Amino acid sequence: MKGIHLRVYTYENSRHEGKPLYEWLLHKAMESGIPGGSVFRALAGFGRHGTLREERFFELAGTEPVLVEFVAPRAQIEAFLDLLRQQDVQVFYAMIEAEFGIVSAGSESPR
Template sequence: MKGIHLRIYTYENSRHAGKPLYEWLLEAAKAQGIPGGSVFRAMAGYGRHGVLHEERFFELAGSEPVLVEFITAPEQADALLEHLQQEGVQAFYARIEADFGVIAPA
């Protein structure tokens, strides 16, 4: 199948509507009918401002990079991005064409 790999980059401590942004993004995508999504926490990373964010043993509140990603139909990816724009979410994203499917025993 052809579709879109939508990747949204944020930080662990980013919040929207009173909850962690990554959690809000998963709920918003599910409400829009996107069939699945995943969140990955990075060990370290930096963004457009060049500030290095990395996990340290003594830090309690994480500013580590978080990746939220979905693989879905182009229309669903566009609708989610439009929804994020309307909600005032500020995050970097990548919209990548993808071939996807399910591998199953014959």
């Protein structure tokens, strides 16, 4: 299948509706019918504000960057981004064209 690889960048301590934002994003994606999502915590990173955030210092615990990823058909990803806009979620994201599928016994390779 062809679709979109959506990457959403946030911080571990970011919250929305009383939940960690990454958790909120996963739940809303599930409710939207997106077939799967994953969250990855970074060791370090910086964003548009130029602040370097690292896991090294105890006093900065929870400020590390977090990446939330989804792969789904374009229409589902666009509907999900519309939902984020409606909910006033402010995050940086990247959309990457993707080809995806499931590898199993007897499945054919994409050509």
